[in-house]
Amino acid sequence: MKTNPPAMHVLLNAPALKNYPKDSLKSLATALFKAHQETPFTCTNLDEWVGLVKERYHAVMSPPLKPLYNATGVVLSTNLGRACLEPSHLKELELLSGYVNLEVDDTGKRANRCHLVQELLKMLFGAEDALILNNNASALVLVASVFAPKAQNKETLLSYGQLVEIGGHFRAHELLDCVTNLKFVGSTNKTYLQDYQHALSPQTTLITTIHLSNFLQQGFVASVGAKELFKLATAHKILFYEDLGSLQSVPQVQKFLKHAHLVSFSADKLLGSVQGGIVLGAKECVQALAKHPLYRAFRADKIQIYMLARSLQAHIQGQTNPTQRFLAQDQDALLNKALKLLQLLGGMPATLIETTALIGGGVVDTGLKSFGLLLTPKRDFKEFHNVLHQQGLACVLRSDGVLLDTFALFEKDLVGIARIVKSAL
Numbered sequence: 001m002k003t004n005p006p007a008m009h010v011l012l013n014a015p016a017l018k019n020y021p022k023d024s025l026k027s028l029a030t031a032l033f034k035a036h037q038e039t040p041f042t043c044t045n046l047d048e049w050v051g052l053v054k055e056r057y058h059a060v061m062s063p064p065l066k067p068l069y070n071a072t073g074v075v076l077s078t079n080l081g082r083a084c085l086e087p088s089h090l091k092e093l094e095l096l097s098g099y100v101n102l103e104v105d106d107t108g109k110r111a112n113r114c115h116l117v118q119e120l121l122k123m124l125f126g127a128e129d130a131l132i133l134n135n136n137a138s139a140l141v142l143v144a145s146v147f148a149p150k151a152q153n154k155e156t157l158l159s160y161g162q163l164v165e166i167g168g169h170f171r172a173h174e175l176l177d178c179v180t181n182l183k184f185v186g187s188t189n190k191t192y193l194q195d196y197q198h199a200l201s202p203q204t205t206l207i208t209t210i211h212l213s214n215f216l217q218q219g220f221v222a223s224v225g226a227k228e229l230f231k232l233a234t235a236h237k238i239l240f241y242e243d244l245g246s247l248q249s250v251p252q253v254q255k256f257l258k259h260a261h262l263v264s265f266s267a268d269k270l271l272g273s274v275q276g277g278i279v280l281g282a283k284e285c286v287q288a289l290a291k292h293p294l295y296r297a298f299r300a301d302k303i304q305i306y307m308l309a310r311s312l313q314a315h316i317q318g319q320t321n322p323t324q325r326f327l328a329q330d331q332d333a334l335l336n337k338a339l340k341l342l343q344l345l346g347g348m349p350a351t352l353i354e355t356t357a358l359i360g361g362g363v364v365d366t367g368l369k370s371f372g373l374l375l376t377p378k379r380d381f382k383e384f385h386n387v388l389h390q391q392g393l394a395c396v397l398r399s400d401g402v403l404l405d406t407f408a409l410f411e412k413d414l415v416g417i418a419r420i421v422k423s424a425l
């Protein structure tokens with residue numbers, strides 16, 4: 001039966017809420033009362049309402065992120081925050097509790113906030129110029145806005161074979177569609193150079209490719225290489241831009257740079273750093289991007305800039321990051337890690353099995369050989385999986401049990417993980 005909630009002033013003046021910020025509680029209670037109209041809470045008296053408000057307040061005021069152990073076998077997962085950051089770099093962020101020389105040089109004159117990162121990017125990739133944005137999605141939007149703006153009726157060519165959903169229902173071409181007239185060429189499975197040639201019109205000012213990210217095209221397929229598209233674009237005095245999605249490796253990006261005016265990729269995928277969009281390419285193109293008003297809307301903040309600079313410095317010095325260390329694990333190390341966890345689990349219903357881990361983060365991979373523990377407790381697997389998740393262990397629900405893939409688990413966490421599994425059983 002639905003009971004009426006208490007009067008607002010009665011609730012807010014309850015002694016148990018004395019030390020809480022009244023205005024915030026009022027907003028919270030207003031929303032709760034409204035929700036109560038639609039789906040009644042079970043609260044029947046003032047004390048219960050006070051308890052509910054307190055509980056909701058503390059939930060909202062808890063740390064914004066909680067740590068998870070990643071037993072999903074996917075190294076770069078957007079849901080789990082993509083790349084793990086280097087602890088020593090994070091410690092340095094303390095410096096941001098004070099003022100910093102974000103946009104001033106040593107004489108106090110206005111300076112470019114990305115100067116150092118740009119130098120590092122040019123050094124690492126041998127690019128003529130570089131720009132850093134808030135993320136790679138911004139790069140797509142900025143490049144098309146500058147070089148093929150819809151407002152000026154300009155067109156961008158994109159193959160039907162590259163209409164990619166990049167996750168969370170976002171599609172790269174729909175981003176482009178916001179700012180440019182997209183002209184699709186070829187077909188889903190086959191696109192030829194002549195498709196691009198035929199599609200070119202006086203309005204065409206940009207040819208774009210989008211990396212297929214998380215899927216593979218096999219069988220009766222054809223696509224046009226970067227070299228040919230770059231040649232075509234150059235011959236028509238227009239631009240060729242490649243959205244690489246993730247970085248695969250430094251030499252690979254260097255190779256792509258040879259055959260494109262611009263390339264871009266995410267900083268928090270295989271590069272293993274914070275969220276960011278890295279644009280590399282010809283100096284005049286990059287500078288045109290930096291001069292456009294939209295650049296201001298996409299610029300990176302000081303935390304991103306600091307962390308990205310540290311990641312790039314580490315790359316240049318040949319130091320590995322957590323993502324690279326996971327990917328470098330050999331079969332012996334992986335087996336030992338799984339065996340160690342099995343041992344820590346004692347006599348629990350767990351079986352060591354071979355698994356297939358994934359790089360994730362928009363990288364096409366056919367799988368990495370890994371090991372996992374298949375937990376088969378005598379209870380509902382789904383419920384068990386949910387309990388583990390709630391306790392901070394992200395794992396995989398299967399029809400034959402709950403899988404802990406050990407690929408993306410840190411060795412130092414195994415004891416804590418075993419404790420969670422034991423307490424959940």
Ligand SMILES: *Cc1c(COP(=O)(O)O)cnc(C)c1O
Pocket residue numbers: 135136137138164166172210211212213243244245246265266267276277361362
């Ligand atoms: C991941 C991805 C993006 C989006 O990058 P963000 O840095 O997450 O904005 C764009 N294009 C491709 C091909 C991707 O794989």
